[in-house]
Amino acid sequence: MIRPTVPLTAFFLVLAAPAGALDLPRWLDFSSHAENAAPIRPVVSEIVEDRGQDARWIPGVVASRTQVTMAFQTLGRMVSRPVDLGDRVRQGDVLANLAAEDLEATTRAAEAALAAAEVQRDTARLTLERVEALAARNVASAAQLEQAQRAATAAEAGAEQARSALVQARDSQGYARMTAPFSGVVSAVYEAPGSVLGAGTPVLQLSAEDQREAVIDLPESALAGLPDDAVFTLWQRTDPDRQVQAVLDRIDPVADMATRTRRLYLTLPPDAPFRLGALIRARLGSASEPALMLSQAAIFLRDGAPHVWRVIRTEGGAHVEAVPVTPSGAFQGRVLIGAGLSPGDEVVIRGVNSLTDGQAVGERVHP
Numbered sequence: 515m516i517r518p519t520v521p522l523t524a525f526f527l528v529l530a531a532p533a534g535a536l537d538l539p540r541w542l543d544f545s546s547h548a549e550n551a552a553p554i555r556p557v558v559s560e561i562v563e564d565r566g567q568d569a570r571w572i573p574g575v576v577a578s579r580t581q582v583t584m585a586f587q588t589l590g591r592m593v594s595r596p597v598d599l600g601d602r603v604r605q606g607d608v609l610a611n612l613a614a615e616d617l618e619a620t621t622r623a624a625e626a627a628l629a630a631a632e633v634q635r636d637t638a639r640l641t642l643e644r645v646e647a648l649a650a651r652n653v654a655s656a657a658q659l660e661q662a663q664r665a666a667t668a669a670e671a672g673a674e675q676a677r678s679a680l681v682q683a684r685d686s687q688g689y690a691r692m693t694a695p696f697s698g699v700v701s702a703v704y705e706a707p708g709s710v711l712g713a714g715t716p717v718l719q720l721s722a723e724d725q726r727e728a729v730i731d732l733p734e735s736a737l738a739g740l741p742d743d744a745v746f747t748l749w750q751r752t753d754p755d756r757q758v759q760a761v762l763d764r765i766d767p768v769a770d771m772a773t774r775t776r777r778l779y780l781t782l783p784p785d786a787p788f789r790l791g792a793l794i795r796a797r798l799g800s801a802s803e804p805a806l807m808l809s810q811a812a813i814f815l816r817d818g819a820p821h822v823w824r825v826i827r828t829e830g831g832a833h834v835e836a837v838p839v840t841p842s843g844a845f846q847g848r849v850l851i852g853a854g855l856s857p858g859d860e861v862v863i864r865g866v867n868s869l870t871d872g873q874a875v876g877e878r879v880h881p
Contacts, residue, residue, distance in 0.1 A: 556876040557834070558864035559825055562806050563857050571795040574730035574748070574780075576788045578721035581701060585717055586612060588686040591710045592717070599703045600791075603694045603720070610707075610717055612690035617683070624676070624683040631669070631676035638662075638669035698722040699790050721790055726782045728760050730796050731775040737765065740842060746780050746796045750788070758786050760796070798850060806851045809881075812863040813841065813849060822855070823862040823869050825878070833874050834862060 586592075590612035597609050645662040648654035702719035705711060728748055744762040749755075760780035769776050780796070788794060813820045820841055823834040839854030855861065862869065863881060 554831075554874050554876040556879045557825060557862045558879045558881050559860050559862045560809065560812075560881060562808055562851070562855050562859045562861055571797045572730045572732065574728050574794050574796050576726055576782070576786075576790055576792045576794060577729050578698070578701065578723065578790055579725040579727050579779075580696075580698075580722040582695065582720050583716045583718075584609060584692055584720055585714050586610075586692060586711055587689040588612070588617070588713055589711070590616065590690060592705060592707050595703075595705075595707050595717070597700050597718070599700055601700045602698070602723075603700065604697045605694055607694045608691060609694055609700075609720075610692040612711075614687065614690050617687040617690050621680070621683040621687050624680040628673070628676040628680045631673040635666075635669040635673040638666040642666040692717065694720060696720070696722055701790055723790065726786065726788065726790060727763065728780040728782055728788075728794055728796060730778050730780065731770070731773065732778055733775050734769065737776060744798060746798055748780070748782075748786075748788070748794045748796050750792065750794055756787060758783060758788070760786075806855055806857065807848045808851050808855070808861060809863045810847050810849050812861050812866060813839070814866045823866055824855070825860040825862060825875060827860070831874055832876070833872050834869050836871055 593611055593613050595610040597603055597607075603609065642662040642665070645654050645659050649656070649659045698720050700718055701721040704716045704718060711717070728746075730746075740762070742762065746760050746762070747757050748760050749757045760782050763779045763781045765779070766777040782788065808822070812822050814823075815821070816836060816838075819838055821836045821838050824837045825832055825834055837854055840852040842850040842852035860878065862875075869875075
C-alpha cells in the first residue's frame with residue numbers, strides 16, 4: 515500500500531506558523547494561575563490629640579483643706595443660729611445657741627446637791643471628832659469609832675462627787691453657746707433652730723479660707739499609672755476661658771463603699787478665682803503638656819508589653835508599624851498615653867489582632 519507523502523514545503527510552513535496558532539482554546543486551558551492580589555484593607559483609626567476641654571472632663575467641687583463639723587457637746591434644743599450658709603465668721607463669733615433654761619436648772623440642782631453634801635460632810639466630821647474624844651476616855655467602843663470613821667469618809671466622797679457634778683453642769687451650761695474656733699466660711703448647714711439635738715449631732719460645717727483645694731472622684735482603673743505630681747486643668751462651665759492649673763496633693767487610701775471611687779485632692783494656686791463650694795470641671799494635663807487619650811480597643815499586648823498600630827502614610831501608600839506605649843490610666847473606655855505617641859499620630863483602633871508589621875493598609879475610615 516502506498517502512503518501519501520507530505521511535501522517538505524508544507525511541513526516547514528507548519529513549523530513557521532505563529533506560536534499563537536497552536537494555543538488551545540481558553541475553555542480547554544486547565545493550567546492554574548495565581549489569584550489576583552486581595553485589595554488593600556482600609557483601617558478604622560483615629561488621630562491622637564488632646565481633644566480639648568469638652569472632650570473629657572471630671573466634675574468636682576472647691577473645698578477647704580481645713581474644715582470642721584460643728585456640734586454641741588450636750589443635749590438640748592437649739593433656739594438660734596445667727597449664721598447661714600455662705601456667711602463669713604471670725605474666730606470667737608457665736609454660731610448657735612441652745613435653750614439655757616434647762617441647763618440653768620441643772621446647774622442650780624447641782625449647786626443644791628453640793629451644799630447638802632457639804633453639810634453631811636461637816637456633820638460627819640463633827641461626829642467623828644466627838645467619838646474620837648469619847649474613845650480616848652474609854653467611853654466609846656472601837657466599833658463606834660470605826661462606824662464614825664466610815665461615815666466621815668463616805669460624806670467626804672459624797673461632797674467630792676457633788677462638786678464634780680456641779681463642774682459638769684456648769685460646763686454643760688457653757689456648751690450651750692457654740693463659737694467659731696477659727697475664721698472661715700459656713701460651708702454647710704445641717705440643723706435649723708427649734709431642733710432637739712443630742713450631744714455630737716452635726717449642726718453646721720465651718721471651712722477655713724487659708725488654703726483651698728479641688729476635690730474630684732475617679733475610679734480605680736483611672737488611677738493606674740497616674741503620676742504623683744499629676745497636673746490638672748480646672749475651669750467653670752460659665753467661664754471656660756479662665757483656666758487654672760492644680761497639682762495632685764493626695765488620694766484617699768480607701769474607695770467609697772457606694773461608688774467604688776477614690777477621692778483626689780488638688781492643690782489650687784493662691785490666686786485661683788474659685789470660691790468655696792464652687793462647681794468646677796477638671797481634666798488631666800495642661801496646655802503646655804497635653805494629655806493624649808486613645809481608645810482602649812487600640813492597645814494589644816506583644817511580649818507582655820502594650821503596643822498600638824501606628825499608620826505611616828507616604829505618597830506611595832500606607833503601612834502599619836507596632837509602637838510600644840505606656841498607658842497611664844483608663845477612664846470611660848479611653849486610655850491616657852504617657853509615652854510612645856505624639857499629637858497627630860494615626861492609630862488603628864479596630865482589628866488590631868489581625869495586622870502584621872509592615873502590612874499595607876488603605877484609606878482611613880472614621881470610627
